[in-house]
Each structure stands twice: as C-alpha cells, then as structure tokens.
Amino acid sequence: MTEVIDGNAVAAEMRSALTDGIETLSDAGVRPGLATVLMSDDPASETYVSMKQRDCEEVGIEGIHVELDPDAPAEELFDTVADLNDDPEVHGILVQMPLPDHVDDRDVIRAIDPAKDVDGFHPENVGRLVAGNPRFKPCTPHGVQKLLESADVDTEGKDVTIVGRSNIVGKPLANLLVQKTDLGNATVTLCHSRTTDLAEKTRRADIMVAAAGVPEMVDGSMLSESTVVVDVGINRVDADTDKGYELVGDVEYESAAEKASAITPVPGGVGPMTRAMLLYNTVKAASQQESVDVELP
Incomplete structure (x- = not known):
C-alpha cells in the first residue's frame, strides 16, 4: 500500500508546534x-x-x-x-x-x-x-525535508534524484540533503533540461524529487519499485472543470503511485509545507534579532 504523505496535516502540526516559540517571544x-x-x-x-x-x-x-x-x-x-x-x-x-x-x-x-x-x-x-x-533554510526545500521526516524516510546513505536545478528548490535542496545532518547524508543526483537519459537517473533513486515545473513529466515507467516520490510541481492545465483548469504536479500521479512506497499529492503535499516553513523562518528571525532563545520544532 502506497503511503500518501499529507502535507496539510504535517503543516498543521508545524504551525501548532510553532506556537510555543511565539509564546516565548x-x-x-x-x-x-x-x-x-x-x-x-x-x-x-x-x-x-x-x-x-x-x-x-x-x-x-x-x-x-x-x-x-x-x-x-x-x-x-x-x-x-x-x-x-x-x-x-x-x-x-x-x-x-x-x-x-x-x-x-x-x-x-x-x-x-x-x-x-x-x-x-x-x-x-x-x-x-x-x-x-544556514541562517535560514529556504522554505520549500526545508519543507521537503520535514515531509520526509514525517513519513519516517531516512535519507542517510540513500540515492536521491532531484529533477530541476532552480535556485528556489533544486540547488538548495541538493545542498541540504548532502549535509552532515540528521535529515541529510544522502547521495544526490541533480538533473535538469540537459540531462541525458533522465529515466535512467530517476529509476536508480531511492527518493525522487520532481521540481522542474513541467506538468506530469515523470511517470511510473521512470521509477523503480518502492521509490519515495516528492512532487514539488504545481501546474495549471486546461480541464473540463468549473474553473476551466486543474492543478497537477510534475509527476503523473496515478502511474507513479503504483510504484512508489510513499508519494506527495498535488495539491496538498509540498505546497502547505512551504508556507509553514515561512512561519518557521519568521519565528527564527525574531528570535535572532531580539536575542530571545526559542525552541523550534
């Protein structure tokens, strides 16, 4: 059974946990x-x-x-x-x-x-x-780390393939995951538009993070069994809905979920965590600037 990692629930827990630090301040x-x-x-x-x-x-x-x-x-x-x-x-x-x-x-x-x-x-x-x-970890990469932690996904020694080399997600996430920390110690492959044989890189991943901004570019055929899939993408595509569009990720969800041991949905996966980690960084910034020690989750 594939575990669906509920970003809304994890973000709600993060917001709740931040209240202690806010009360201290x-x-x-x-x-x-x-x-x-x-x-x-x-x-x-x-x-x-x-x-x-x-x-x-x-x-x-x-x-x-x-x-x-x-x-x-x-x-x-x-x-x-x-x-x-x-x-x-x-x-x-x-x-x-x-x-x-x-x-x-x-x-x-x-x-x-x-x-x-x-x-x-x-x-x-x-x-x-x-x-x-780091003074502040960028919100989306830090949110990805917290999602993996919530699903008991250990990154130490794991092969992680990140698809997308943006300054907002791909590059900082790669840097975080290779650090000597509890949420790092991974071996990271950073892929992009010039990568040859992308599917070969994604199939060898224990953890695959899609953050290229291309709708459904990764599907189940590009994954190995039991891969953990984190979908950072959120794209509007035309659809027969009241709004005239629907939101999809960079991963084709149905086929990927058949292979994955755990997967984040779109919407409701990484997005809520980005906003939660912004609050985290704001509390941390206030603590540093006001010289008030707070306990951060």
Whole structure:
C-alpha cells in the first residue's frame, strides 16, 4: 500500500508546534512580524500572499502587507524594502515573485537585509547554506525535508534524484540533503533540461524529487519499485472543470503511485509545507534579532 504523505496535516502540526516559540517571544514582549510585498496583479500571486497573511494571523505573527502598482518605478519597491529593513517590528521580509519585467529580481533579493531574508535567497544566506551553517533554510526545500521526516524516510546513505536545478528548490535542496545532518547524508543526483537519459537517473533513486515545473513529466515507467516520490510541481492545465483548469504536479500521479512506497499529492503535499516553513523562518528571525532563545520544532 502506497503511503500518501499529507502535507496539510504535517503543516498543521508545524504551525501548532510553532506556537510555543511565539509564546516565548510574547513573554519577552516581542511579536514576530512578517512583511509581504506584492508588486503584481497576477491572481495566483495575490491568492498566495493572502494565504500567507492568513497563516500569520492563525499562529499569532503580525502580518504587514504592502501592495505596489506593477507599473510603478523600480525605485518605489527598493524604497519599500529599505523602509522594512529599518523597521524593528518587521523581522521577516518576503517580496512575492514574479516581479514586473522592469524590476530585476536579483537586485531586489540583494536589497533585503540578510537577517530578515526569510526566503533564504540572499547571496549571503545562500553561501551560509552551502557552507553548512544556514541562517535560514529556504522554505520549500526545508519543507521537503520535514515531509520526509514525517513519513519516517531516512535519507542517510540513500540515492536521491532531484529533477530541476532552480535556485528556489533544486540547488538548495541538493545542498541540504548532502549535509552532515540528521535529515541529510544522502547521495544526490541533480538533473535538469540537459540531462541525458533522465529515466535512467530517476529509476536508480531511492527518493525522487520532481521540481522542474513541467506538468506530469515523470511517470511510473521512470521509477523503480518502492521509490519515495516528492512532487514539488504545481501546474495549471486546461480541464473540463468549473474553473476551466486543474492543478497537477510534475509527476503523473496515478502511474507513479503504483510504484512508489510513499508519494506527495498535488495539491496538498509540498505546497502547505512551504508556507509553514515561512512561519518557521519568521519565528527564527525574531528570535535572532531580539536575542530571545526559542525552541523550534
């Protein structure tokens, strides 16, 4: 029987576990603050930001939301980030991507105070991660680790194949999984669009993570028996539904589930964990900035 790893349930447990740390901060007169910045009229981005703000309210984090006109000059966004950097009540800053074409997202990431970069994308934080001393683990890769832990999947000595080399998921996850930690010590193969014979790489994996942003690119024929499958992808494809579309992952679920020993669904797998780990990083940021020791789950 294939185990379906319920990301909603694990994320709910994480949010609940974070309340102890938030109470510790509250006793010290500190309320963690997360600022979200939206410079887009993309409905998906608007929905995602509103979900993050709702998560903050649920656990007791102060949510600060700033919306900017997508046609505004780039300087307006940089001024906003500078103000948030200087605000002592803001412990974490998240600028929702993608940004308008006239704004360089790399410059925006570099403009965020590394101590408030709860996405973990600032070059300083990337360097700390690679060096094995992360300030913040990027939310989606850390969420993947927590999902594997919840399913009692031991990564030590295992062959892990990651499909996708993005700076958001593939690269940082590969770095986390090779670290000398309880949730690491894996042997990692990082695949991408130039990889030859992708199926050969995925079939030899004990754990296969799909994070390429291509709908259903991995199917059951590309897996070995008892592989653990983590599907990071979330893609809209046309479908005969009320909305006119459905959400699918980077894995063709039905055929993969026939082979897998455990699998994450889409939706309801990795997605909720990404948001939960953002809260985790915000609590950690508040703890570090306010010099208040908290116990993190």
